[in-house]
Amino acid sequence: MPRPVAIVGIGSTKMGELWKYSFRDLAMKAGTSALTDAGMSGNEIQALWGGNMSAGQFLNQEHVAALIVDYVGLAGLHISATRVEQACASGGAALREAILAVASGYYDIVMAAGIEKMTDVDGGTAAKILASAADQEWEALMGATFPSLYALIAREHMQKFGTTSEHLAAAAVKNHRNARNNPLAHFRNEITIEQVLNSPMISSPLHILDCCPLSDGAAAVVVTSAERAKEFTDTPIYINATAQASDYLAVYDRREIATFDSTVVASRSAYQQAKLEPKDIDVCEVHDCFTIAEILAIEDLGFFDKGTGGTATEEGETEIGGRIPINPSGGLKAGGHPVGATGIKQVYEIVQQLRGEAGKRQVNGAEIGMTHNIGGSGATCVIHILSRESS
């Protein structure tokens, strides 16, 4: 059996259009705040994994894991530093590599970070870069962008299950409401169903308020063996499961388009590892890059029957205090979506929830949490189950 692993420190920047901060600044802020939270000095970190989708295209900078180590001030230690890229699931995938590394026994104390600086290019360029997570030859070259791919998925879901624009809007409204109480969220304003429905159409049926923003941001966590975790904190959060699955890169190639098989397969593996069922999860951060993505996620994760995610959302079952609180942070929609950082940002939220440190957005009595991080239009899914108790 793999060696048990825990998280003993978390750090995050604010998410948003952070004009004043460079990629390097964001790395430094998130990394040092995770160290501070863990009460350790950088000298104790033995290796780093950095999740980043596309600094190459956004900033003409590859090799960013070495850059992160350098700007966090650890270059003189010559530690191993590795960048992981799984499109918008880069953060979750980076954490996963850090977990495998500690589980293997090669390392005892490592850092997983996620960073993206997206607002140094114009919106059109950003859309083109993001589309490079889709199938370039069979989707992007033909003009498909992420909003249009998710719009196709939404149309299919509507036709098949009767999901409505109001159902989709309800996810955005709930996430904006949650983000009010998240000081690091990109947007902290409340919105209404009407505002969503009257906002400009991006790719029918998705309005602009069905879409997450382009954000800058970074987050980091310190990972260690469960055995050593209490050296650093009284409230380690244990990794109960780490799972990842893939799918055909192009949406048209898939068995079905209103289900992400990557989510189904990864979550099945995660539940099995943790010996848990969907009903055991107390709080979950899902990958709502578009409102339809949240509907898919809560169905494919097994929280609601297929096709009922829209009504469940409209009926408040995913609110804080509902049957299964989804995205208490505000999710990607309101919390922000700095693509390579998002997977770690989700873990940051869940660790706060399980520690009982989430303030006004606290899910009462949360003992077991989940993160769900999607790459592209579903060709990658990374899932983690975290818990207050070691398994």
Added chain:
Amino acid sequence: MPRPVAIVGIGSTKMGELWKYSFRDLAMKAGTSALTDAGMSGNEIQALWGGNMSAGQFLNQEHVAALIVDYVGLAGLHISATRVEQACASGGAALREAILAVASGYYDIVMAAGIEKMTDVDGGTAAKILASAADQEWEALMGATFPSLYALIAREHMQKFGTTSEHLAAAAVKNHRNARNNPLAHFRNEITIEQVLNSPMISSPLHILDCCPLSDGAAAVVVTSAERAKEFTDTPIYINATAQASDYLAVYDRREIATFDSTVVASRSAYQQAKLEPKDIDVCEVHDCFTIAEILAIEDLGFFDKGTGGTATEEGETEIGGRIPINPSGGLKAGGHPVGATGIKQVYEIVQQLRGEAGKRQVNGAEIGMTHNIGGSGATCVIHILSRESS
């Protein structure tokens, strides 16, 4: 102690300007040939790590690990697929993640692949993309390219140790001679010292024949637990050590510029893991992106005293049949350098050497081999020690 790991299958494309083959074709060829070599079907692969430096910039395609799984024909299995990027050390880093994953016990049989398609853009664009592995803000923006950074390093080595242009040329001449017998090499022509010295100056003192080419290519290996290795092959090659180290991203920031501390630190860790010394290594593939890089490597790995790499090369100590055969494949210089694939290509060669299947370029009686894979101008070094015997 981490669980021991072995390589049971290898595959590689030819390296070169492969106009007829796309990124996808290369992935498919390398992946399927590694499976064939391991005598297994794709259904047995539980996860994949793909090393790639910059498909984002070369091809507007991120998320390439999902793409590889798709085009290798495994998308329907929904296995975990993760891209690793450490500039030109992406391949070595991908293998390392695969090793950690099997060592952890999470997986039993996985694939590590490296791929790069570099010749779909013009040379100037390629140079700019490659420079994104350097420090964009403090090196590349000021006009530094990889040849110029390595030229600085060469000048320092010359001034400090009396290394000459002839010493550098001797590495290129030897590597071209070795590549004659490597059917997959990019260049298979012999060259002379005079030809190197009379070839166009790229960045003084580096002539064009001191520089490796831009290559397309892919290579893949199948990794499993040492315990299960003999189920697949009579000649598993065991991983005795996997080590990785970083350094300041920008060359000017370093303690010293004619030594790669990343190589020194990673090799020290590797020797320690394997309980070996430099004299125990029978054959080594080093990262000779420029001739000076080979001189640095053979010193920093401990094969020769600092400053004597040039004379050792000139005197034939690194020839096949010499004291320590370096780059029997032809290295990066003649074998080719498809950046993200190089680290796996090196392992492909060493596995062939240790199996005794290297034909006319066989190092007699090779029992223990090493690979040395550099990212950027030395901010990353990945080292593996491989052996015929399990440790």
